[in-house]
Amino acid sequence: MACMKAISTFNLGMNADSVEWCPIEGFRDLLVCGTYQLDSNSGERIGELHLIQLGKHPDLINIVQKINMPGVLDCKWAHVKLDSIYLAVVNAVGEIRLYILLEEEKKLKEVFIKKLTKDDDTLLLSLDWSTGVHTSDAHIVTSDSKGFIHLLNFDSGNINIVDSWSLHKFEAWISAFNYWNTNIFFTGGDDCLLKCFDKRIGSKVFSSNAHNAGVTAVQYNFKDEHSFASGSYDENILFWDFRHWKVPKGSVTPGGGVWRLKWEPSTCKTVATCCMYEGSYIVDPEEFTTIVDYHEHKSINYGIDWCYLDEKTCLETISESAQDGKKIGLLAVCSFYDQHISLATFSNDIK
Template identity: 40%
Template sequence: MGWQSRTRTLQVFDTELSADTVEWCPLPQWSHVLACGTYQLQKGDDKQTAEDSAPSRIGRLYLFDCNPQPSFIPPLTETQRIDTPAVLDLKWCHVPISERPLLGMATASGEIQLYKLMESQQGTCVLECELSTKLGPDRLALSLDWSTGRGESSDVRVVCSDSSGSLTALSLGEASLTAVCQWKAHDFEAWISAFSYWDTQIVYSGGDDCKLKGWDLRMGPSSPSFTSKRHTMGVCSIHSNPHREHILATGSYDENLLLWDGRNMKQPLSETAVGGGVWRLKWHPSQEHLLLAACMHNDFHILHCQKAMEGQDAPCPVLASYILHNSLAYGADWSRLPLSNSTPPSPQEPPQTSVGLTESGGHLRIQYESPTGSFDTSLEDDSGRYIPDQCSLPEKSSIPDPFTSPARDSQSLSCLMATCSFYDHMMHVWRWDWSPEEQQKPSEPAPSS
């Protein structure tokens, strides 16, 4: 049985400043919350002195509430914007801290800032700066990761990387974020740092020196536990699989995605050419074989990694591509927000009925069809204006993993995503549907005369 893959744009938001990171809150009660960070380099006036005309890096942190009900109402509502130093990375802690979600932010001022999610008097969610710590002078904080990827709440720590090539391990206390150790890890920028979610004493890092390294915090950071030169350009993305022990994904400016078994870092399990620098990698929140990649010059892709994870030494096939951004593909994340078939109307609202193309006066336009067989559609009115998608949404909670068994080929999968691109300062919210094609019944033989 064949499968149909379809992406659908739900909303496009102009972030005004260059957008480079998006993160959905992973906690079930707050999974409707989305954060987006921006980075803008401002050059000084040529008439000013050299010191005064030094470029400054400004940013903005956006917070959104998402309600992806099948209606003409755009799913995102902006609830807050905070002007900050330029934002290089955002990551939510995977467990609540003091019963609240906590968002970590890496900034161009060399700080790691932590924001607590609170309810405002208006009933919406807002962020309040809780803690911050400076990594050191004359450096940009480039990435961060939490040790809580598998939902473990004891000994919560943060690891971050910076433009001096250093890594810093931080411990979160009741009212403090304290550096446990800091060490020089790479010759140039340390683009990325990440925990092994299965053994949080293990940290991985990637740098502009083209090296991927591992560090055992129990042994001290004086020397790495391994150094790999398998990537041929700067290593800029790393993500430990929270569902499968030992599985690690890495990406590089060399346009290759590598899958690793952490027990043998001499040779990757597989190598996949994705046609653009791999800036961010995100494993699916529940489907262990699905990997989302932000590929800079070559858009966003969803890859299926089952065969590679089973040691079959095969590239990871691309199941779907989202190519509607017009600039560098930087930020990407899966939402954990359940997608329901319908949303009951409130008592004040009349019941909503499904609107067909003819009834709405809309025109279905296929925006692209990718080599992976996926395509994006949008609904337009007679003036060519975009109308949000109107299709019903399958229940996500009832969907088992459709990839591991042929017996599950009758199942479908629907996911909500957020992605952002740099120079066009755009954030897109879209959904991906993967479903089996309807098998046509064999035609009945004509009656004999």
């Protein structure tokens, strides 16, 4: 029987909306959590980026660095080490900020800022690196609150704008690469459309209205070149075969608007999702079923991610024993108004 249970919680002091574990070998005990809050006095959208190190039980959550900045909407590590270990952050004043991880100090250092929007009222809402499978010619794609998508070229710590396109009538909530063919990326908007765009021809490959509300989440599969998933305010997760995009191959309705989707990185046999007011879930992308639910957080669940540490290291860190016939994973979840981040273990029968 599957189980997901909290093993540690921490109040960050600001509304938490994005959490990401470092995928780089040797630094997989690190994660970042971004916050976003409207200052009632100044009216500014403020935020913080927390660098957290996983400690030994019982002191699992250790804040090692806190960086003040405009409100954070999304943050992502490059999937591989480029010339350094990079983290990109998009914020509430239309900026993308680039950080390197100082490996000896285990601290983040800001190396680049670029404003992508024409005013301070347009928010950058999401980002993705192209490095999920192919590591050369790194790019970043971002989306904004006016429906624009911005494609950026990464070059040794610098970011250059390749092009920008108006692809959605309202907020473009999500942008994500096809990791197997990085000429292609996906976008989802408040206009209920899921779009696939090819940068080589500068136009969309397809546009789908399979969702009945705003499309808020997309992630491509790391292990299957034809597989990706999308999520929406309509509470549905759709699983797609890229070769047959007109109709999804299956769906799961865990409950609640879907905000983020994360394939389990080692096998891609499960998908974690945070569903806003209805908690977080682990779902089966092959059986199209909900495996387990998680309701530790009493506010909007906006962030979820899998830890990349191997199972043996995870168990040693959290002082738990291996279970025969079970696979153990570690996740981080964050929520908005209660300002919490939690660490949770997920155990399930080995397939």
